[in-house]
Amino acid sequence: MKKSILATILLATTIGSITSASAADEVPLSKFYEGYTVAEIPADGFQQWPYYTYASAHIEQFLRYGVHKLPASVNPVKVERVGGFEVSPELRKDLIDTQVKAFVVMKDGKVLAEHFDNGFKPGMLNNLQSAAKSYVGVLLSHAVDSGKVSLNKKAKTYLPELEGSIIGEATISEMATMNSGIEPLSDYHTPGSNGYEWEKEIGLQNAGEPIGHLNAIKAAKATPYERGTNWDYTDQNSDTLALIIAKVEGKPFEQLLAELHNSYGGNNEIQIAKTSDGTTSPSYGINTSAYDYALFTNYIAQGKAGKSFYAELKDSSNDVLNVTPSIKDVFAAASPTTYDMQSYTMEAENIIYSHGSFGQTGLADIESGYSVVYLSDWYTNTDVPSLQKQLINAVDIINELRAQQ
Template sequence: MMKLSKVAALVVLASIFSTGTAMASDTPESKFYEGYSISEIPMDAFQQWPYYTYASMHIKDFVRYGVFELPASTTPASIKYDIQDNIITPALRADLISNNVKGFMVMKDSTVLAEHYDNGFKRGMLNNLQSASKTYVGVLLGKAVDAGLIDLNAQAKTYLPELEGSIVGDALIGNIARMDSGIEALGNYHTPGSNGYEWEKEIGLQNSGEPIGHLNAIKNAKASKHKQGTYWDYSDQNTDALALILAKVNGKPFEQLLSELHQAIGGHDPIEIAKTSDGTTSPSYGINTSLLDFTLFGQYIAQGKVGKAFYAELEDTSDDVLFKTPGAGEVLSAGGDVSYDMQSYFIKDKKIIYSHGSFGQSTFSDLETGITVAFLQDWSTNTDPGKLAVMLERATEVIEKLRK
């Protein structure tokens, strides 16, 4: 059994550096099992437990500016089912239930080897991915680099002149992709006036207060106390800046790029992305997809279909700053081979690329075999360390078991 060290410690650190796009709650888990009506969900608290367990599956009904609804692929992937009884063992099933897992799937070569649904979540339903959405940006960034549309060593303002005069504008694309662009990490999503709360007004997660504009909120990102390229300051503004740049260099809105990617992976169900105060999109948290299509996305990565730049940047950990960040050593003492780049995590010694989002939304893509493991969960807070450890241990155990 894999112990909580390399992988789990990394995402624990992620929770320290970014409170996530959603609010934690002191409400006990037992409240969920007491039941509540939809009419009880306050529009200023839909991200809190237990309400987010419903809102995450119906996010377009709660976000301030709505979503872009994008169609399923016209050539959906051919899916087979060959359920392996030895994957979801009684012990794993107990962990899935205790971890508030509402969606779990294991896939290889478009064959579903295991699946699990709970908490009212069913096949074909969409769920908000939170920060697992960021990996979609990383994939599209890699494609743009391969196409010669973007140079990772160029400044962001080279491609989006509107960023002139801002910290993000002066940052190199590669640094933005690694979350070390020199802007401060977002935090405190509860208090009006805080950087986290003000940001969420722009991306639709706060339904009160006047926005200043999505692009303006990116330009207004404050400087970190650390220089560019030296510290892992995890911020949604990095991701959304990349999305605006990708739209500019491709000559298409980001939602169209996402739709084309969804077509390429053979998505079976519609996919959505949250709109911003400018009418653009926020892929830092706002992609909604079905469990099957989330797993297909992970498989797309696992099968090496993204392109050269995406994998090359993740393989090259020489510029990774995660483990140069002060304080990281104590948390990640055994995890030196886990890094962050292209808006994704990489377990180098295990050849696993993974995404991670608040409340436990994750895909694990095994580059050795093409096996993909996906989780959609409803934790009572952004990052529950105990449940996080269970998820990471079980994901790697399943992959290593199937490798044999």
């Protein structure tokens, strides 16, 4: 069942395997491998396990406001299966045990290793959940590099409609680091809760009247923590940045996404969820194929994002993830990790990555240009042991590949 990423991580680090065992007892793991049709999935349950195994790959059929369908690149990268990295029996078991349906190791369009499971195949689209936030970070870096956005200016400078709101007083940098002063989302299933009310605006809840995407951003309440002391992870930061980027670039965000998809040579259609206002929600709503997600992470690994993207990720002076108790330990499983530009960084490993609900994770090796991506269907938003296993295995794979060069 989908929960706040923050609440789930804290819960899992407290009671760990007890949570996993009780959830698994409720619905047998065998259900992960069963097929579903839209008619069999409750309208209010498509984000719940095991139905999400179908919905994640067909989410446009469930979203209240639909999606923008964007074309493949006019010059797609030629993706070739060349091998070069052997998936060991131990790694294969880890992939199966953590419900990974797509795993790809890629460099320059060459697939060194892959694993597809549970009917998922190359070319099929999957919802990235919060792993989509890195697309916002990359496009933000382009706007910063061109001088259209200043990281030190407040959100209300670019969106005057945010005057008087908490997030309106946050700087672009504070939103990019999840330090805007607004509360994290929680409880996505109770009408009236902040998580449920937000999901009405971005198409993930089909009951209740929305108040408007921008109005929901303005209505975000304050976090109980002082700015700079806690990683308050919330979708409104990402969607606000997207609205600002669209405004300064003079183009709808979906057009900017399409142009980015074209520039890294995406082979398949890419989609982005519409909101109640007719804008888009890249905080969760990008659907792409495993190969194209690997091409996007290759784009980052090859240094093609804006200079400010890499500069901000390298400068951890304003990081709040690594000062947040419990949370920092979860993400430090493979290496100490910081957060900026809507992305994670293992600075000691020279790896930038994205992570989203249910196990969507993509790692970009800045040192040698490799990408490792996972598309998964965990039973809950964030299963901490599975996430840590993903990160540790990916770093081991990247180090092995570096040694082969």
